[in-house]
Amino acid sequence: MKNILVIGATSAIATACVRLWANKGVAFFLSGRNSEKLNAIADDCRVRGAEVNTFNVDLADISQHNAMFAEIANKFNDIDVVLIAHGTLPEQSKCEKDVDLTLQELNTNAVATIAMLTRLANIMEEQGKGSIAVITSVAGDRGRPSNYVYGSAKAAVSTFCEGLRARLFKSGVSLTDIRPGFVDTPMTQGLPLPQKLVASPETVAKRIVKGVERRISVLYVPLFWAGIMFIIRSIPNFIFKRLKL
Numbered sequence: 250m251k252n253i254l255v256i257g258a259t260s261a262i263a264t265a266c267v268r269l270w271a272n273k274g275v276a277f278f279l280s281g282r283n284s285e286k287l288n289a290i291a292d293d294c295r296v297r298g299a300e301v302n303t304f305n306v307d308l309a310d311i312s313q314h315n316a317m318f319a320e321i322a323n324k325f326n327d328i329d330v331v332l333i334a335h336g337t338l339p340e341q342s343k344c345e346k347d348v349d350l351t352l353q354e355l356n357t358n359a360v361a362t363i364a365m366l367t368r369l370a371n372i373m374e375e376q377g378k379g380s381i382a383v384i385t386s387v388a389g390d391r392g393r394p395s396n397y398v399y400g401s402a403k404a405a406v407s408t409f410c411e412g413l414r415a416r417l418f419k420s421g422v423s424l425t426d427i428r429p430g431f432v433d434t435p436m437t438q439g440l441p442l443p444q445k446l447v448a449s450p451e452t453v454a455k456r457i458v459k460g461v462e463r464r465i466s467v468l469y470v471p472l473f474w475a476g477i478m479f480i481i482r483s484i485p486n487f488i489f490k491r492l493k494l
Protein backbone atom coordinates (compact mmCIF):
# COMPACT_ATOMS: atom_id res chain seq x y z
CA MET A 250 0.00 0.00 0.00
CA LYS A 251 1.33 3.45 -0.98
CA ASN A 252 0.68 6.09 1.70
CA ILE A 253 0.02 9.56 0.30
CA LEU A 254 -0.41 12.61 2.52
CA VAL A 255 -2.04 15.66 0.93
CA ILE A 256 -2.04 18.87 2.96
CA GLY A 257 -4.48 21.44 1.61
CA ALA A 258 -6.23 18.66 -0.30
CA THR A 259 -9.23 20.81 -1.28
CA SER A 260 -7.04 22.91 -3.62
CA ALA A 261 -8.09 22.41 -7.23
CA ILE A 262 -4.53 21.47 -8.21
CA ALA A 263 -4.19 19.02 -5.28
CA THR A 264 -7.59 17.48 -6.05
CA ALA A 265 -6.54 16.87 -9.66
CA CYS A 266 -3.33 15.16 -8.42
CA VAL A 267 -5.31 13.05 -5.95
CA ARG A 268 -7.56 11.86 -8.81
CA LEU A 269 -4.50 10.68 -10.75
CA TRP A 270 -3.04 8.91 -7.71
CA ALA A 271 -6.27 7.27 -6.56
CA ASN A 272 -6.43 3.53 -7.09
CA LYS A 273 -6.64 0.28 -5.11
CA GLY A 274 -3.05 0.34 -3.94
CA VAL A 275 -3.21 3.79 -2.32
CA ALA A 276 -4.10 5.03 1.17
CA PHE A 277 -4.66 8.79 1.43
CA PHE A 278 -4.50 11.14 4.38
CA LEU A 279 -6.25 14.28 3.14
CA SER A 280 -6.23 17.43 5.27
CA GLY A 281 -7.98 20.76 4.74
CA ARG A 282 -10.27 23.25 6.41
CA ASN A 283 -13.44 22.67 4.37
CA SER A 284 -14.93 19.37 5.54
CA GLU A 285 -17.65 19.33 2.90
CA LYS A 286 -15.14 19.59 0.03
CA LEU A 287 -12.80 17.18 1.81
CA ASN A 288 -15.54 14.55 2.13
CA ALA A 289 -16.49 14.90 -1.54
CA ILE A 290 -12.86 14.30 -2.59
CA ALA A 291 -12.61 11.36 -0.18
CA ASP A 292 -15.79 9.77 -1.61
CA ASP A 293 -14.42 10.14 -5.14
CA CYS A 294 -11.16 8.42 -4.09
CA ARG A 295 -13.03 5.57 -2.43
CA VAL A 296 -15.01 4.96 -5.64
CA ARG A 297 -11.63 4.62 -7.37
CA GLY A 298 -10.62 1.95 -4.83
CA ALA A 299 -8.36 3.98 -2.52
CA GLU A 300 -8.45 4.01 1.27
CA VAL A 301 -8.98 7.50 2.70
CA ASN A 302 -8.65 9.32 6.02
CA THR A 303 -9.58 12.97 6.25
CA PHE A 304 -8.57 15.59 8.80
CA ASN A 305 -10.04 19.03 9.36
CA VAL A 306 -7.47 21.71 10.07
CA ASP A 307 -6.90 25.42 9.64
CA LEU A 308 -3.32 25.20 8.45
CA ALA A 309 -2.64 28.86 9.21
CA ASP A 310 -3.16 28.07 12.90
CA ILE A 311 0.15 26.34 13.59
CA SER A 312 -1.04 25.21 17.04
CA GLN A 313 -3.37 22.81 15.17
CA HIS A 314 -0.47 21.06 13.40
CA ASN A 315 0.35 18.93 16.47
CA ALA A 316 -3.01 17.18 16.34
CA MET A 317 -2.74 16.66 12.59
CA PHE A 318 0.71 15.08 12.82
CA ALA A 319 -0.42 12.87 15.71
CA GLU A 320 -3.27 11.60 13.54
CA ILE A 321 -0.95 11.07 10.56
CA ALA A 322 1.33 8.95 12.78
CA ASN A 323 -1.72 7.07 13.96
CA LYS A 324 -2.85 6.20 10.42
CA PHE A 325 0.44 5.80 8.55
CA ASN A 326 3.46 3.69 9.57
CA ASP A 327 5.42 5.55 6.95
CA ILE A 328 4.78 8.19 4.31
CA ASP A 329 5.59 7.56 0.66
CA VAL A 330 4.49 10.87 -0.86
CA VAL A 331 3.56 14.23 0.64
CA LEU A 332 2.01 17.11 -1.29
CA ILE A 333 1.64 20.49 0.44
CA ALA A 334 -0.79 22.54 -1.63
CA HIS A 335 -2.64 25.07 0.52
CA GLY A 336 -2.23 28.76 -0.23
CA THR A 337 -3.91 32.15 -0.50
CA LEU A 338 -3.39 34.88 -3.07
CA PRO A 339 -3.81 38.27 -1.38
CA GLU A 340 -4.55 41.58 -3.02
CA GLN A 341 -1.18 43.28 -3.04
CA SER A 342 -2.67 46.79 -2.72
CA LYS A 343 -4.54 45.75 0.47
CA CYS A 344 -1.39 44.24 1.97
CA GLU A 345 0.49 47.47 1.35
CA LYS A 346 -1.94 49.33 3.62
CA ASP A 347 -2.39 46.63 6.25
CA VAL A 348 0.54 45.17 8.18
CA ASP A 349 -1.65 42.54 9.85
CA LEU A 350 -2.90 41.28 6.48
CA THR A 351 0.67 41.12 5.15
CA LEU A 352 1.79 39.10 8.17
CA GLN A 353 -1.27 36.85 7.91
CA GLU A 354 -0.44 36.10 4.26
CA LEU A 355 3.21 35.43 5.07
CA ASN A 356 2.06 33.13 7.86
CA THR A 357 -0.30 31.10 5.66
CA ASN A 358 1.94 30.89 2.60
CA ALA A 359 5.39 30.67 4.20
CA VAL A 360 5.53 30.14 7.98
CA ALA A 361 2.86 27.41 8.17
CA THR A 362 4.41 25.58 5.22
CA ILE A 363 7.92 25.80 6.68
CA ALA A 364 6.60 24.57 10.05
CA MET A 365 5.15 21.47 8.38
CA LEU A 366 8.24 20.89 6.25
CA THR A 367 10.37 20.95 9.39
CA ARG A 368 8.33 18.16 10.95
CA LEU A 369 8.03 16.19 7.71
CA ALA A 370 11.77 16.39 7.10
CA ASN A 371 12.47 14.67 10.41
CA ILE A 372 9.84 11.99 9.84
CA MET A 373 10.98 11.25 6.29
CA GLU A 374 14.68 11.41 7.15
CA GLU A 375 14.18 8.82 9.87
CA GLN A 376 12.25 6.47 7.59
CA GLY A 377 14.98 6.95 4.93
CA LYS A 378 12.66 7.09 1.91
CA GLY A 379 9.82 9.00 0.31
CA SER A 380 9.04 12.11 -1.70
CA ILE A 381 8.00 15.55 -0.50
CA ALA A 382 6.36 17.96 -2.95
CA VAL A 383 5.45 21.56 -2.19
CA ILE A 384 3.53 23.93 -4.41
CA THR A 385 5.28 27.31 -4.46
CA SER A 386 4.94 29.56 -7.52
CA VAL A 387 6.76 31.25 -10.36
CA ALA A 388 5.88 34.40 -8.37
CA GLY A 389 8.71 33.48 -6.00
CA ASP A 390 11.34 33.74 -8.74
CA ARG A 391 11.30 37.54 -8.82
CA GLY A 392 9.69 40.17 -6.60
CA ARG A 393 7.19 42.01 -8.76
CA PRO A 394 5.46 45.23 -7.60
CA SER A 395 2.02 43.71 -8.30
CA ASN A 396 2.42 40.72 -5.93
CA TYR A 397 5.61 40.81 -3.87
CA VAL A 398 3.91 39.79 -0.60
CA TYR A 399 2.70 36.50 -2.08
CA GLY A 400 5.92 36.20 -4.14
CA SER A 401 8.20 36.67 -1.15
CA ALA A 402 6.30 34.03 0.85
CA LYS A 403 6.73 31.55 -2.00
CA ALA A 404 10.40 32.53 -2.40
CA ALA A 405 10.98 31.85 1.31
CA VAL A 406 9.56 28.34 0.89
CA SER A 407 11.60 27.73 -2.28
CA THR A 408 14.85 28.77 -0.58
CA PHE A 409 13.98 26.68 2.47
CA CYS A 410 13.34 23.74 0.12
CA GLU A 411 16.67 24.18 -1.64
CA GLY A 412 18.56 23.72 1.60
CA LEU A 413 16.28 21.00 2.91
CA ARG A 414 16.52 19.08 -0.37
CA ALA A 415 20.30 18.90 -0.03
CA ARG A 416 19.97 17.73 3.58
CA LEU A 417 17.40 15.04 2.72
CA PHE A 418 19.24 13.82 -0.39
CA LYS A 419 21.67 12.00 1.91
CA SER A 420 18.83 9.95 3.39
CA GLY A 421 17.14 9.07 0.09
CA VAL A 422 14.22 11.49 0.41
CA SER A 423 13.38 13.72 -2.56
CA LEU A 424 11.94 17.22 -2.38
CA THR A 425 10.16 18.70 -5.38
CA ASP A 426 9.53 22.45 -5.49
CA ILE A 427 6.53 22.82 -7.80
CA ARG A 428 6.33 26.25 -9.44
CA PRO A 429 3.11 26.71 -11.39
CA GLY A 430 2.41 29.67 -13.62
CA PHE A 431 -1.22 30.71 -14.12
CA VAL A 432 -3.69 27.90 -13.36
CA ASP A 433 -7.46 28.10 -13.73
CA THR A 434 -8.55 27.47 -10.12
CA PRO A 435 -10.72 29.27 -7.51
CA MET A 436 -7.57 31.20 -6.52
CA THR A 437 -7.36 32.94 -9.87
CA GLN A 438 -11.09 33.28 -10.54
CA GLY A 439 -11.97 36.73 -11.88
CA LEU A 440 -8.34 37.80 -12.38
CA PRO A 441 -7.53 39.34 -15.78
CA LEU A 442 -4.97 36.71 -16.84
CA PRO A 443 -3.59 36.20 -20.38
CA GLN A 444 -5.73 33.20 -21.33
CA LYS A 445 -3.08 31.65 -23.60
CA LEU A 446 -0.83 31.21 -20.55
CA VAL A 447 -3.50 29.73 -18.26
CA ALA A 448 -3.38 25.94 -17.73
CA SER A 449 -6.07 23.64 -16.35
CA PRO A 450 -5.54 21.93 -12.97
CA GLU A 451 -5.67 18.59 -14.81
CA THR A 452 -2.80 19.53 -17.16
CA VAL A 453 -0.74 20.79 -14.24
CA ALA A 454 -1.51 17.69 -12.16
CA LYS A 455 -0.22 15.30 -14.85
CA ARG A 456 3.17 17.06 -14.82
CA ILE A 457 3.24 17.20 -11.02
CA VAL A 458 2.52 13.48 -10.57
CA LYS A 459 5.17 12.56 -13.15
CA GLY A 460 7.69 15.05 -11.74
CA VAL A 461 7.29 13.81 -8.16
CA GLU A 462 7.69 10.20 -9.34
CA ARG A 463 10.89 11.19 -11.20
CA ARG A 464 12.09 13.06 -8.09
CA ILE A 465 12.62 16.32 -10.00
CA SER A 466 14.04 19.11 -7.80
CA VAL A 467 12.36 22.18 -9.30
CA LEU A 468 9.33 21.64 -11.50
CA TYR A 469 7.92 24.52 -13.56
CA VAL A 470 4.35 23.74 -14.58
CA PRO A 471 3.61 23.89 -17.47
CA LEU A 472 7.20 23.54 -18.71
CA PHE A 473 7.15 26.75 -20.80
CA TRP A 474 7.26 28.73 -17.52
CA ALA A 475 10.88 27.62 -17.10
CA GLY A 476 11.70 29.65 -20.24
CA ILE A 477 9.57 32.64 -19.25
CA MET A 478 11.08 32.80 -15.77
CA PHE A 479 14.61 32.40 -17.15
CA ILE A 480 14.04 35.57 -19.17
CA ILE A 481 12.38 37.41 -16.27
CA ARG A 482 15.20 36.47 -13.88
CA SER A 483 17.74 37.73 -16.44
CA ILE A 484 16.34 41.29 -16.59
CA PRO A 485 18.77 43.58 -14.76
CA ASN A 486 17.39 45.49 -11.77
CA PHE A 487 17.89 48.92 -13.36
CA ILE A 488 15.41 47.85 -16.09
CA PHE A 489 13.23 45.60 -13.89
CA LYS A 490 12.32 48.41 -11.49
CA ARG A 491 10.99 50.49 -14.38
CA LEU A 492 8.70 47.73 -15.70
CA LYS A 493 5.00 47.50 -14.91
CA LEU A 494 4.81 43.86 -13.82
Ligand SMILES: NC(=O)c1ccc[n+]([C@@H]2O[C@H](COP(=O)([O-])OP(=O)(O)OC[C@H]3O[C@@H](n4cnc5c(N)ncnc54)[C@H](OP(=O)(O)O)[C@@H]3O)[C@@H](O)[C@H]2O)c1
Nearest residue numbers: 259260261262282283307308309335336386431432434436
Ligand atom coordinates in the same frame (compact mmCIF):
# COMPACT_ATOMS: atom_id res chain seq x y z
N1 LIG B 1 -3.80 28.95 -9.41
C1 LIG B 1 -2.64 29.49 -9.77
O1 LIG B 1 -2.53 30.21 -10.78
C2 LIG B 1 -1.40 29.21 -8.94
C3 LIG B 1 -0.17 29.62 -9.47
C4 LIG B 1 0.99 29.38 -8.73
C5 LIG B 1 0.90 28.73 -7.52
N2 LIG B 1 -0.31 28.33 -7.03
C6 LIG B 1 -0.33 27.66 -5.75
O2 LIG B 1 -0.95 26.41 -5.91
C7 LIG B 1 -1.46 25.98 -4.65
C8 LIG B 1 -2.87 25.45 -4.84
O3 LIG B 1 -3.73 26.52 -5.22
P1 LIG B 1 -4.90 26.35 -6.30
O4 LIG B 1 -4.48 27.07 -7.52
O5 LIG B 1 -5.26 24.92 -6.39
O6 LIG B 1 -6.06 27.22 -5.68
P2 LIG B 1 -7.28 26.82 -4.75
O7 LIG B 1 -8.12 25.78 -5.41
O8 LIG B 1 -7.92 28.11 -4.37
O9 LIG B 1 -6.57 26.14 -3.51
C9 LIG B 1 -6.06 26.83 -2.41
C10 LIG B 1 -6.34 25.92 -1.25
O10 LIG B 1 -5.69 26.38 -0.07
C11 LIG B 1 -6.57 26.12 1.00
N3 LIG B 1 -6.26 26.95 2.16
C12 LIG B 1 -5.98 28.27 2.18
N4 LIG B 1 -5.76 28.66 3.44
C13 LIG B 1 -5.93 27.56 4.22
C14 LIG B 1 -5.87 27.34 5.61
N5 LIG B 1 -5.58 28.31 6.46
N6 LIG B 1 -6.09 26.08 6.09
C15 LIG B 1 -6.40 25.09 5.23
N7 LIG B 1 -6.49 25.24 3.89
C16 LIG B 1 -6.25 26.46 3.40
C17 LIG B 1 -7.93 26.47 0.44
O11 LIG B 1 -8.93 25.89 1.26
P3 LIG B 1 -10.50 26.18 1.04
O12 LIG B 1 -10.90 25.23 -0.03
O13 LIG B 1 -11.06 25.86 2.36
O14 LIG B 1 -10.59 27.63 0.65
C18 LIG B 1 -7.84 25.84 -0.94
O15 LIG B 1 -8.17 24.49 -0.90
C19 LIG B 1 -1.35 27.18 -3.72
O16 LIG B 1 -0.21 27.01 -2.91
C20 LIG B 1 -1.12 28.34 -4.67
O17 LIG B 1 -0.42 29.39 -4.04
C21 LIG B 1 -1.46 28.55 -7.74
